[in-house]
Structures are given as C-alpha cells and as structure tokens.
Amino acid sequence: MGKYKVVSLFGTLDAMSEHLHLAISDENSHVQGGHMMNGCTVRTTLE
Secondary structure: OOOOEEEEEEEEEOOOOEEEEEEEEOOOOOEEEEEOOOOOOOOOOOO
16 A cells, blocks of 8 residues: 545544544545545544
C-alpha cells in the first residue's frame, strides 16, 4: 500500500465504537472509498 491523501472522512464516533466512511486519493488522483477499519495506520497526522 502506498501513500494516500484523505479527501473525505465522515461517520460517527463514540466512547465504545466508530462507523467511518473514508475516501482516499493516490498521487495519480485515483480515488477509492469505503469503510475505515480497525488497524488502519495514519502516518504523522490526519487533518
């Protein structure tokens, strides 16, 4: 997996769980979307 930029992130968060939808773009502007799952790694920051 390469480096991606988050172009959209929305959903719900609470103290017990989360349900997040994520769209990411690669360096060639190809966009993928889906659910953000446990185990996803964020490098440095997520803004």
